[in-house]
Amino acid sequence: MTAPTIRRMRHELKFRDLTVASTERLTPHMIRITLSGTDLADFASGSFDDHLKVFVPTGDEPAKRDYTPRRFDTEAQELIIDFADHGEGPAASWARDVKSGDTVQVAGPRGSRLIEGEIAHWVLIGDETALPAMGRKLEELPAGVKVTMIAAVPGAEDEQVIESTADVTTHWVHRPLDQATEAQPFLDALPQITLTPNTFVWIATEAGIAKQLREAVLEMGHPLQWLKAAGYWINGEAEASIKDLDAPAGGHGGGMGKGNGKGMGRG
Ligand SMILES: Cc1cc2nc3c(=O)[nH]c(=O)nc-3n(C[C@H](O)[C@H](O)[C@H](O)COP(=O)(O)OP(=O)(O)OC[C@H]3O[C@@H](n4cnc5c(N)ncnc54)[C@H](O)[C@@H]3O)c2cc1C
Known part of the structure; x- marks a missing residue:
């Protein structure tokens, strides 16, 4: 592959x-x-x-x-x-x-970074800040492509109905906003995904959670080249993100304006 x-x-x-x-x-x-x-x-x-x-x-x-x-x-x-x-x-x-x-x-x-290849299955894992990207992906994917989404929101009334011709399975995770920095609800949902060959895993959550999820998915035997993880916000810091956890430190993590200071390609 x-x-x-x-x-x-x-x-x-x-x-x-x-x-x-x-x-x-x-x-x-x-x-x-x-x-x-x-x-x-x-x-x-x-x-x-x-x-x-x-x-x-x-x-x-x-x-x-x-x-x-x-x-x-x-x-x-x-x-x-x-x-x-x-x-x-x-x-x-x-x-x-x-x-x-x-x-x-x-x-x-x-700029845009287009993830291209023979992707047969998309796994999209994110919190409410990632829902816009995940919703857009579901709307844009061609008919029949398999997608598994794990989306964390505070409650059932925050679930969104997203139109898609793809073959979508959604696992909604409910946790209050004051637990938005806890990885456990996501980790508990991970066994619901099947990492069949040619699965691309996309993760965007709070940065600490994204790091833990990235590790957990790699531990499931998933290849790094088939994964992208981002911290869309950082607990306790304003205007902070890590746009690509695997971008080289100080590298081009896709940040705009604010430099990639601190640690791993923070932008
Ligand atoms: C590539 C990318 C795309 C994004 N797309 C979206 C999007 O479409 N929609 C969207 O809502 N967000 C999106 N975000 C996340 C958004 O940029 C951050 O949540 C941002 O910090 C919000 O700014 P603010 O002024 O409200 O809070 P800030 O001033 O940045 O932060 C104030 C405090 O709130 C905390 N905080 C920030 N966001 C959250 C959160 N979601 N939950 C709990 N605490 C939080 C911070 O840690 C800080 O302590 C995206 C981020 C990235 C990197």
């Missing part, structure tokens, strides 16, 4: 001034914001796990935070971003309070 490859696609780094067209509470802990503007006419995002920077207005210097382009339509000039309502943080607070007609700037995606 030939290992998958990562094809890099570069996009011109563009700053876009957008207007909030609508906001909707998708589930109790997820706020969907639709942005619009002529600047979206040439928006490009090649991979489900791309990210852009949202320049969150704070009254002072904007706070830069990473978000997934959940869905976009260049013709309609619309971009959807789903914000997890995790509590205190400039981005989460902005998403709760923002109104139609408000403006916001976004930048990127600067």
Whole structure:
């Protein structure tokens, strides 16, 4: 079995001034914001796990935070971003309070990393911050491809119905938000996945959890080339992530703006 490859696609780094067209509470802990503007006419995002920077207005210097382009339509000039309502943080607070007609700037995606190869089975493991990427993947995959998703959300009312023509099995893990940094609920769900040949495992959770899940999946005998793990946020740190746990230290973990300081390709 030939290992998958990562094809890099570069996009011109563009700053876009957008207007909030609508906001909707998708589930109790997820706020969907639709942005619009002529600047979206040439928006490009090649991979489900791309990210852009949202320049969150704070009254002072904007706070830069990473978000997934959940869905976009260049013709309609619309971009959807789903914000997890995790509590205190400039981005989460902005998403709760923002109104139609408000403006916001976004930048990127600067590039996309397309995971390509003979992938017969996708295993997607993530928390609420990864649900936008996982939802986009389910919508984009061709009919019949096998997908197993393990998604952690606070409760049953936070589960999302995602349209897909793929052959999807979803295991929802329920744990309160104040346990969002605990790996155990995910580890308990792992035996539900079968690592058949040509399975690609994609993980995005809090960084400490992602490290433990990566280890656990490798211990199940899964080859490293068939795995990508990211820390989408770091417990107790603002504006922090590890975009690729296997990127070389200080390397190009896909970060944008903030440097990959501390440790493993932190961006
Ligand atoms: C590639 C990538 C794509 C991402 N896509 C999305 C997306 O589409 N939707 C989305 O909601 N998030 C996404 N995230 C995660 C998001 O960038 C972080 O959750 C970010 O920290 C939120 O900013 P904030 O201003 O609300 O909180 P911050 O100011 O960054 O953090 C404040 C405090 O809240 C904690 N915190 C941050 N996020 C969480 C959380 N989810 N649960 C509990 N505590 C938290 C921090 O540890 C810190 O203590 C993505 C991250 C990456 C790296």
